[in-house]
Structures are given as C-alpha cells and as structure tokens.
Amino acid sequence: MNTTGPEDKGLRLIPFRGLRYVPERVGSLSAVTSPPYDVVVRPDGLHHLESADPHNIVRLILPQAATPEARHRQAAATLGEWLSEGILAPDPEPALYVYEQRRGDLLQRGVIGALALSGPADGIVLPHEDVMADVVADRAALMRTTAANLEPLLLTYRGEDEPAGSTAATAATAPTTSTNGTSAVIERTVRRPPLLTTTTEDGFRHRLWSVTDPGDLDEITRDLADHQALIADGHHRWATYLRLRAEHSATGPWGYGLVLLIDTARYPLQVRAIHRLLHRVPVDRAIAALSGSFRVRTLDTPLPEALDALADARTGGGAGTGTGGNAFLLAGDGRFHLIDRPDEALLERTVPTGRPEAWRSLDATVLHSTLLDHIWKIPDDPEHIAYIHDTEAVVRKAERDGSTAILMHPVREDVVRDLARQGVTMPRKSTSFGPKPATGLVLRSLTLG
Incomplete structure (x- = not known):
C-alpha cells in the first residue's frame, strides 16, 4: 500500500x-x-x-x-x-x-x-x-x-x-x-x-x-x-x-x-569505492587465473601511487561513461598488481546483455560477472567475500591473512543517478557516498x- x-x-x-x-x-x-x-x-x-x-x-x-x-x-x-x-x-x-x-x-x-x-x-x-x-x-x-x-x-x-x-x-x-x-x-x-x-x-x-x-x-x-x-x-x-x-x-x-x-x-x-576481500584466495593464484584475459602489471610503489595508477588506467578517455576501460588493483602480497585491458570477446560472453552500456561497463559489473563468476568462480556470499570501505584496512587484512584485496575506482555520481532514473540497479556495494x-x-x- x-x-x-x-x-x-x-x-x-x-x-x-x-x-x-x-x-x-x-x-x-x-x-x-x-x-x-x-x-x-x-x-x-x-x-x-x-x-x-x-x-x-x-x-x-x-x-x-x-x-x-x-x-x-x-x-x-x-x-x-x-x-x-x-x-x-x-x-x-x-x-x-x-x-x-x-x-x-x-x-x-x-x-x-x-x-x-x-x-x-x-x-x-x-x-x-x-x-x-x-x-x-x-x-x-x-x-x-x-x-x-x-x-x-x-x-x-x-x-x-x-x-x-x-x-x-x-x-x-x-x-x-x-x-x-x-x-x-x-x-x-x-x-x-x-x-x-x-x-x-x-x-x-x-x-x-x-x-x-x-x-x-x-x-x-x-x-x-x-x-x-x-x-x-x-x-x-x-x-x-x-x-x-x-x-x-x-x-x-x-x-x-x-x-x-x-x-x-x-x-x-x-563518492568512494567499496573494496572486496577474497577470503582464502592468495594473490598469486588470483593473478595466475587472469592469463590471457587481462593485462597484469606489478607496481613496486606505495598505496597512494598505486591508487593514482588505478585512476589513470580507469579514466583514460574511453567511450560510454567517459572512462579508459575496466581496471582494478590486487593486493595482499606486499605489492600492488594493476589489472586492466580486459579481453573484449570475454566481456561480450560474460557480461549480461539487455542493460544500458553504462551498466555493462561498470567495474563492479565486470568484477562480478567476469572475474568472480567466470574466471575465479567465487560465490558472492560472506563466507567467500567481504566488503570493506577503508582502503588501507582491506590491504592490511589481505596481507595478514594471505588473501586477495581488490581495490576499486569510484563511480561518478552522475552515472549512478542516471542509471537509477532508468530503473537499473548496480551490483551490490558499488558505491560509498x-x-x-x-x-x-x-x-x-x-x-x-
């Protein structure tokens, strides 16, 4: 009612x-x-x-x-x-x-x-x-x-x-x-x-x-x-x-x-990102599964510089939402690994169709549809994944537990609002306002x- x-x-x-x-x-x-x-x-x-x-x-x-x-x-x-x-x-x-x-x-x-x-x-x-x-x-x-x-x-x-x-x-x-x-x-x-x-x-x-x-x-x-x-x-x-x-x-x-x-x-x-922690998944195993699907570069830099590299990779001037393509930082072994340039054919096969292009190109969409569901085959439940707002905290926990932290780049508010007006919901925990x-x-x- x-x-x-x-x-x-x-x-x-x-x-x-x-x-x-x-x-x-x-x-x-x-x-x-x-x-x-x-x-x-x-x-x-x-x-x-x-x-x-x-x-x-x-x-x-x-x-x-x-x-x-x-x-x-x-x-x-x-x-x-x-x-x-x-x-x-x-x-x-x-x-x-x-x-x-x-x-x-x-x-x-x-x-x-x-x-x-x-x-x-x-x-x-x-x-x-x-x-x-x-x-x-x-x-x-x-x-x-x-x-x-x-x-x-x-x-x-x-x-x-x-x-x-x-x-x-x-x-x-x-x-x-x-x-x-x-x-x-x-x-x-x-x-x-x-x-x-x-x-x-x-x-x-x-x-x-x-x-x-x-x-x-x-x-x-x-x-x-x-x-x-x-x-x-x-x-x-x-x-x-x-x-x-x-x-x-x-x-x-x-x-x-x-x-x-x-x-x-x-x-x-x-608007900030909410990061993911993959329990019991070491970084080397997560990276090995990406062979041929994403470009992987190891960054021997502190966290602030690694986040700058993530921002540069994500906002490089592509189409759709005005970004340079999907990019993520993996952490947990004392270093940072920038993954970007996903295989386009892989995205076409794994990202659901019938949604606006702005939704299909979201990092959270690609993370859940392509990485978690298809490549890593990790269920999205608390036993396997934690959602953590604080960037330093998720990195420390991954390093302490021998697990993998996935650092995300934030979504622009205008993208969020435009999708919401269309009645399209983003994957859970996509943003932190x-x-x-x-x-x-x-x-x-x-x-x-």
Whole structure:
C-alpha cells in the first residue's frame, strides 16, 4: 500500500520525537556515536567502539550474542534499559532536525526526518544498488524487535533544480542557491544555538538543531513535494523499511523511515569505492587465473601511487561513461598488481546483455560477472567475500591473512543517478557516498511515532 496520497508526487518528510542521548548521563557524545553498522565490519573496530563508552550506540546496531535472535532481543532489552535509566530520552515535541557535518573545508548540511515510504514504481526514492537478502532479513528482525529506526539512511536530491521526473540535462542547468524552501530553512536554523555539538575521532564536527516552527515545517513540505531522491547510503535499510511497511499499516509509524536528506546541488557528496576481500584466495593464484584475459602489471610503489595508477588506467578517455576501460588493483602480497585491458570477446560472453552500456561497463559489473563468476568462480556470499570501505584496512587484512584485496575506482555520481532514473540497479556495494551521518545523534522510536 502506498503511504502517499494521490496528490503526492514527491518526497514527504514528517516531524518525529527524536530519541537522543542525555549528555549528563554519558561520558561524551562523541564516545557514544558510531559509523553506520555496515562500516563497522572489523572486530577491532567493534571492540574499540564498545570500550569507548558502555552506552555506545554500537551495542544497539551491532549487538553481540550467540544467535541472531539473541542479538536482536539483547538490543531491544538494552534500548529499554537506556530509556528507563534516562540514558536516552525523547524530545518534548515532534521535530525535523537540521544536521551539519564539518571538517576543514568540507561542509555538509541536511534535514533528518521520517520519510513517507514509497515503492520503486512511484519513482520518488531511487535505489541504485542490489541488496543481499540475508542482510535485509537481519536488519528487519533487529528493527522489528527494537521497534526503532536506529540510524538514518542517507538520501540526496538536487534542490530547486530537479523536480521529480526531470532529466540529468535539465538538472545541470539550474541554479544552486535559494531564498526559500528547505535550503532557506536550514540557513536560518544554523544561526541559532544547536541542540548538540560534538567532534568525532575522524575529525568531523557534528551539530544538530530541531525545527518545530509550523511555518518552517510547511516550507520544507512544500519544497520537497516536487522532488525525488537517490539513495546514497542505506539500500539494505531501505529494503528493510519496505518489508516492515508491508507487515504493518502503511498509515502508521511503520509507513515512515528515518532519513537524512542532502541537497547535493548545495552540498555535493564525495563518492568512494567499496573494496572486496577474497577470503582464502592468495594473490598469486588470483593473478595466475587472469592469463590471457587481462593485462597484469606489478607496481613496486606505495598505496597512494598505486591508487593514482588505478585512476589513470580507469579514466583514460574511453567511450560510454567517459572512462579508459575496466581496471582494478590486487593486493595482499606486499605489492600492488594493476589489472586492466580486459579481453573484449570475454566481456561480450560474460557480461549480461539487455542493460544500458553504462551498466555493462561498470567495474563492479565486470568484477562480478567476469572475474568472480567466470574466471575465479567465487560465490558472492560472506563466507567467500567481504566488503570493506577503508582502503588501507582491506590491504592490511589481505596481507595478514594471505588473501586477495581488490581495490576499486569510484563511480561518478552522475552515472549512478542516471542509471537509477532508468530503473537499473548496480551490483551490490558499488558505491560509498559520504560523509556518512554519525549514528547515535538522533534515533526514532516506532512506538512514539
């Protein structure tokens, strides 16, 4: 069932009573925050967050217990305890929240709220990546058991210049400033003292404000009603929202999901790659299987120079997406191996047809269709492949374990958005948009609305 009415053709963001940490009850706000759950993938990172403060949000988003059912029950019990003990408390009235992240010259501002959920056919929220069924099932069980949205999705839109259904060409010609609408509300709001300010370990300063004025809320509602959004981060959580909406009344709290909405015409996001780690596959074996299929060059250079070589190979000026052809870096034996110039006949045989050329030429498409499925014959499941955002971390782990790290070059945002508008999803974990919102600054209870 669609949560939007017949007159609704765009985004609908509603206020909610945010659950927030009570500063006096925790060591510091920075000590209780976390990156999104899927970024905290290494045990050392999980343990670091757990030890930072006994009330770190990671105990809710990644609870530790013997079975999935026990983990979900533990998270729900912990949330209940923190609420009863006053560690977390709901704000006194429903609000939208202006959220700011700043580090050096990088500034990002957006609005956090409860978004009316829409299906793919509505064309209001555009996914661009496939999802893993087991991850969606786990996130759904956690959300169902805790009855809470524990961390927001990251959605992007293009401000005044991109009404729902517009094309990339028309969006590119419009202005990026506004004297009214959501951007104007944000700019007015940040002149006030914030609800909270904290600086996290990554050097980002975070500030949060509540927006409760009816005029401001109406201005945001009118502005967003003509726009669509791209999922930048949180495809599994979006799929989880839709699954849980189908289980409940779409007009109730389960018909909405917690999101951070960023106008990238004003605050462009950075797009990074998500790298792969092939468990129990040494680099020499991976390279040997490429004979006759890809050109392989060994680089005796440090990581930054190796990444520069990857960028040069990937952006050499070819057709399609404006790139020089598919290229990857393999690591794990103390050196870097640049593989590029795949055999064109091999690509024709292994890459699925019936999709746009921009999709067929994606590195992630070639990686999964040609390398993983055809050459290496490695199943895409957690037993065989890990997805790791941090470049240095994936290289270190590959070297430590004697496995193979595959370093990817990022996809341009305009390619992502154009494919999403065509209803074409990219292979899972193709992109990492950022900066990502810190988890733990504001939560949404499904029992409070």
